[in-house]
Structure formats: structure tokens, C-alpha cells
Amino acid sequence: MPAEDRSLSPYTGWTREHWERAADGLVRAAWRWATPGGALLDLPGRPSRSGVRSDGLEAWARTFLAAAFRTAGAGGADPRGLLGRYADGLAAGTRGPGRADQESWPLILDHHVQGQPMVESASVALGLRLTRPWLWDRLDDGVRDRAEEWLRGALRHTPAPNNWYLFPFTVAGFLESVGRGDRETERAVERGLGLLESWYRGDGWYADGDGRAFDHYNGWALHLYPLLHAHLAGDRTLLDRYGPRLREHLEGFALLFGGDGAPVHFGRSMTYRFAAGAAVGLGAVTGHTPLTPGASRRLLSGCLRHFLDRGAAGAEDGLLSLGWYGPHEATLQSYSGPGSPYWASKAFVALLAPAGDALWTAPEEPAPAEGPDRVLALPAPGLLVQTTGADGLARLHNHGSDHVRPHEGDAPGTHDPLYGRLAYSTRTGPTATGNTADNHLSVERGGTLSVRSRIHPLGAGGGDGWGWAASWHRPVFPAGPPMVPGLRVTSVTVVRGRYELRVHRVTGLPPAARVRLTGWAVPPGPAEGEPLTSQLLGLHGWSGPEPQEVRAPQGTAFTRWAVLPRLSAAPGEDTAVLVALASLTGSPSPRPPAGVAVVTAADRGAAEVRWTQDGAVTRVAFDPLAVSHGGAE
Numbered sequence: 001m002p003a004e005d006r007s008l009s010p011y012t013g014w015t016r017e018h019w020e021r022a023a024d025g026l027v028r029a030a031w032r033w034a035t036p037g038g039a040l041l042d043l044p045g046r047p048s049r050s051g052v053r054s055d056g057l058e059a060w061a062r063t064f065l066a067a068a069f070r071t072a073g074a075g076g077a078d079p080r081g082l083l084g085r086y087a088d089g090l091a092a093g094t095r096g097p098g099r100a101d102q103e104s105w106p107l108i109l110d111h112h113v114q115g116q117p118m119v120e121s122a123s124v125a126l127g128l129r130l131t132r133p134w135l136w137d138r139l140d141d142g143v144r145d146r147a148e149e150w151l152r153g154a155l156r157h158t159p160a161p162n163n164w165y166l167f168p169f170t171v172a173g174f175l176e177s178v179g180r181g182d183r184e185t186e187r188a189v190e191r192g193l194g195l196l197e198s199w200y201r202g203d204g205w206y207a208d209g210d211g212r213a214f215d216h217y218n219g220w221a222l223h224l225y226p227l228l229h230a231h232l233a234g235d236r237t238l239l240d241r242y243g244p245r246l247r248e249h250l251e252g253f254a255l256l257f258g259g260d261g262a263p264v265h266f267g268r269s270m271t272y273r274f275a276a277g278a279a280v281g282l283g284a285v286t287g288h289t290p291l292t293p294g295a296s297r298r299l300l301s302g303c304l305r306h307f308l309d310r311g312a313a314g315a316e317d318g319l320l321s322l323g324w325y326g327p328h329e330a331t332l333q334s335y336s337g338p339g340s341p342y343w344a345s346k347a348f349v350a351l352l353a354p355a356g357d358a359l360w361t362a363p364e365e366p367a368p369a370e371g372p373d374r375v376l377a378l379p380a381p382g383l384l385v386q387t388t389g390a391d392g393l394a395r396l397h398n399h400g401s402d403h404v405r406p407h408e409g410d411a412p413g414t415h416d417p418l419y420g421r422l423a424y425s426t427r428t429g430p431t432a433t434g435n436t437a438d439n440h441l442s443v444e445r446g447g448t449l450s451v452r453s454r455i456h457p458l459g460a461g462g463g464d465g466w467g468w469a470a471s472w473h474r475p476v477f478p479a480g481p482p483m484v485p486g487l488r489v490t491s492v493t494v495v496r497g498r499y500e501l502r503v504h505r506v507t508g509l510p511p512a513a514r515v516r517l518t519g520w521a522v523p524p525g526p527a528e529g530e531p532l533t534s535q536l537l538g539l540h541g542w543s544g545p546e547p548q549e550v551r552a553p554q555g556t557a558f559t560r561w562a563v564l565p566r567l568s569a570a571p572g573e574d575t576a577v578l579v580a581l582a583s584l585t586g587s588p589s590p591r592p593p594a595g596v597a598v599v600t601a602a603d604r605g606a607a608e609v610r611w612t613q614d615g616a617v618t619r620v621a622f623d624p625l626a627v628s629h630g631g632a633e
Helices: 016-031 052-073 082-093 116-130 141-154 163-177 183-199 217-233 236-256 270-286 293-309 340-352
Strands: 200-202 374-378 383-388 393-398 423-425 441-445 456-463 466-473 488-496 499-507 514-518 533-540 548-552 562-569 575-585 597-602 606-611 617-622 625-629
Touching: 016 052, 016 082, 016 293, 016 340, 052 082, 052 116, 052 340, 082 141, 116 141, 116 163, 116 217, 141 163, 163 183, 163 217, 183 200, 183 217, 217 236, 217 270, 217 340, 236 270, 236 374, 236 383, 236 393, 270 293, 270 340, 293 340, 374 456, 374 466, 383 456, 383 466, 383 488, 393 488, 393 575, 441 488, 441 499, 456 625, 466 625, 488 617, 488 625, 499 514, 499 606, 499 617, 514 575, 533 562, 533 597, 562 575, 575 597, 575 606
Parallel strands: none
Antiparallel strands: 374 383, 383 393, 393 423, 441 514, 456 466, 466 488, 488 499, 499 575, 514 562, 533 575, 548 562, 597 606, 606 617, 617 625
């Protein structure tokens, strides 16, 4: 890496040259594992469920995307000769697709029949589109025809019922851009954009399919593919439709990066790491962003450097590992293989802004999470964002995003800890399934703790310096009868500063049931120079105000071993209202939460809390739900 430039980039020290070097290094490290013809990159590691040949294509296609962004952004400059390797690999891989030889790419089939190559077809197509003058236009006709035929497999097979429909859309966009469009490509574009429209929920957020999955796929897929297509095609109609949505998305999403550069750890596929910055980069490239160029680069470089400084690319081989900082099994999904982390390449969309662009020439400015404390309610996805400038922490309170597909009911098997917890942050990750769940309210029945699967949002809002979000769920049990008729939990989170007021009403409790609430999972002892404290205080309905400390030996993505606070209650009635105050802070020696807030009234239908520092009153009513603070609805 070149020397840091702290005058231009006072927060990260990184410049555009650092980005180019990072892209080159990641691609070159992966190419050490190329097959002789260069069609597959067989990276070491446990294979995905799709098999090693699909994994080899995945690594090839995703690193090609990094090389394409890097080369296109430099006006075709390719000092490492990377495009020549990819041209040779394209020729070798498409010579006999589906053959069991050393080079041939797997066929693109339906998503449920080893369908992973459809995902990679989008990276291949987008890479070819970005590098057309220096790669595609220099191929002989036979290779171009074979490549088109392989890519058309994405147009002729069934994607998964979510963002996958943007993969044939991207393939079709490329084919049309090189004069190979027809009715088949038109249908793929129409189908993709039509579904995207039906998934738009507002506040700049798309659902990832027909359900209520709101996560990082918004940035690195649902915004990226259609808006980048519109930008490359110069399609003013699409730019005017999708550009303002990205701008609105970034109003909230930009708050979900901590002062240390980390994105909030929430949702699946977090092994894609700095791909979380793709939406920020796309906004800067297209001009559809509320952020200044200096703030955009602060977020982008902070996120990229956050992971590279912490060993995401191995010191010995330079490969991105399957995990978060290093390998981390609990972060992964079964579809992840050794090449999967290279979807991180999408962050390099920022390199499409040329060297003279303000994204690279303006001085860095603070990230939004480094400014004044912020609270932002996002009613459409049911999310509540909370940041504190003193420690640069960002937190996401989840009252609307789950990973339950529309045809699935409330079953234990639909629970996903990457979505089912009450809160997520930029310094903590969810505990593993076999450990005590963090940030979770559970009902204990016969020794079995309930889980939160399908989340039903009830609203979100707030005012100056405070905000709230609410939801309800039906507790389900992994062992024994999965449900208790009539059992229901309504949860409300109200935030001010670093504090989270958590109000829960549990109805339909069976006899002898207990209720447990946990807080944030943190390392058992704060790392030197990086304090992190999780606090939880019972205010009403709990067995006592002070929590018990419990252990999570499998740790989180951030720590090998974790502890978390837990409150317990034995209501003895079929309805209980429970109130607690939680806090996650990186400030050294934080004051205890005792005395910050006091419950002044509570019954089955409502709870009222007075904040002692200023006398403000928060009131939560349940029938119907209403949240007020200091008299403001």
C-alpha cells in the first residue's frame, strides 16, 4: 500500500490509489488458484452445497467484477494484465459448459437444481459490460457466441423468489448493450423491474422478495443492479425512478456504519463484508446521494480498511476468508463457499468515479455516526436506527424484518438469529443458535425457550432526540408442541441517547411459564483501548432490577467468547407488562443505568416511564398501540 495521506483523508488516510491497490491485491491473490486455462479459481476451503465446480466459477466471476470496476474506472488502464487472463478464462469456460473436465463452466439451471451459476452470470455479464472496449470487443466471434449462449441460460431458467430475478435482468441488460437483445431479453428486463416495483415498501427500502426480509441486500443487490444498469445505459426514465429511492435509502443507511468503519452486523451473507458500502459508492458515482463526497469516502474507505486491517484477507495468502474478520462458521450460510466472500467486490463500484471526481479529491468528513446523537425511525421496513457520536456506535432495532417466506407459517425452523433478535450493532453480532440468544425476549415453558420467527410490525416514529418502533410476534418452541394457543408478545423499543427502553406485553402465558430478556453480547473483558459495555436494568415486572450474567461460549462474529446480561420473571398470571432499560456503549467507565428512568405507572394495558434527567415522560399503551414522549405523539 502507498503511504497514508492524512491531509486529504484525515480519518482513514486512504486515497483512490489505496483502493486500486486493494482491488489488484485481492484479484491477484485469488488467481494463484486458477486452473491451467484460467476458467475457474479453485480456492481452498470447505465447499458450498453447490459443489467445487460452481465454487470455482463463483470465485472467477466475483473477482472479475472487482477487476472490471478497477479497469473501467481507470479508463481501461490494466497495469496487472488482469483482463487478458479473464478473456482466456471466458474462452476456456464456455468451450463445453456442463462437461466434467478441468475448465468447463457449469450450466445455468433452475435455482433449486444447483442454480448458483445464475448468480455468477450477473457478475460475468456486468463485468463484460463495464470492460466492453478492452475485452468483449476484442474477442473473436466464436467466443462471443459461446458466452452469449451460456449467459442465456439465466434467461431460460427459474431464479430464487427474491433478488435473484435481478441476475437475468443484468444479463439481459448486457446483451442488449452489445446489440444482442431480443424478445427474450426484453421479457427478463420487464420481469425483473416489475417484481422490483412490487417489492418496494418505502423509506428507500425494498423487501428481498414477497416477504419482509430487509437487510444488506438492499444496497448490494436491489439498488445496485437496476440503478447501475440505468446509469450505464443513460436511461433517464429509470434514473428518475430509482435514483431518488437510493438517495432516500442512504439517508438512513449511512447511519449504519460505525465510527470504526464497521457496518451494522444484521442479516444473511455478512461474509460479503465491505460490499455493504456498495450503495454508498453507487450514490457517489450516480449523484443520487444525500452525502457530501468527503462523507461518502469516509464511509467507503472506513469500511474497506476496517476489514483489511483486521485480517479479513489472510496475511499468508491474501484470500478473503469465510467469516467476518477471520473465519467464523456461525456467520455463514450453506450456500457460502470459498469464492463467496468476493461479492465484497461490489464495493469497488466506487472506482467508477474517475480520479478527478470530488469523491476522491474532497477532504474526508466525519461519518454520520460520528456526529451528534441521532435517532431515525423507518416505518416502512419497521426499523429504528440509533447512533451515539461519543463512541461512534450505530445500533439497529428490528421490529419489521424477518427471514420467513410468505408461504411459511410461524414454525421454529423459520427462526434465524440474523433477523430474529431485537437489536443489532456495528460492534456486536448475534450469538450462535446453540448459545443463549442476545437481545431477545423468550418465554420458557417446560425448560424450552421460545424463539421469534415471523415479525409483525406495528409502527415506528419519534421526534427530536427520541424514537420508537414496535412489533408483535407469536413465540414458537423448538422442542415439544411448537405453539401455545393465544400466546403473544408485543414489543416496543424507545430510544434516547445511548439508552433503550424496552417495553413488552406478554399475553396468554401458560401456568408456571417464565419470561427472560437478554441484552447485548460483548467480550467478557473489554479489549485495551476499545471498551464495550452491555447494561440491562429491570424497571418493572422482573424478579429484580439487576441482571444475571450468562455466557455464550461460541462467541459472536466480533469475539470468540461473549457474555450478556439476562433478566427473569415468573409473572404467575396470563398477562404481564415488563419494562427494562438497556444500553450498549463504547464510552469508558459509563455510569450505571440505575436512576435514569423510573416506572411511574403500569398495568395490563399501558406503562408510563419518567426520565429523571429532564423529567420527560414516555407512555406506551397497547390497546390500541400508542407511544408518546413528553407529550409528543
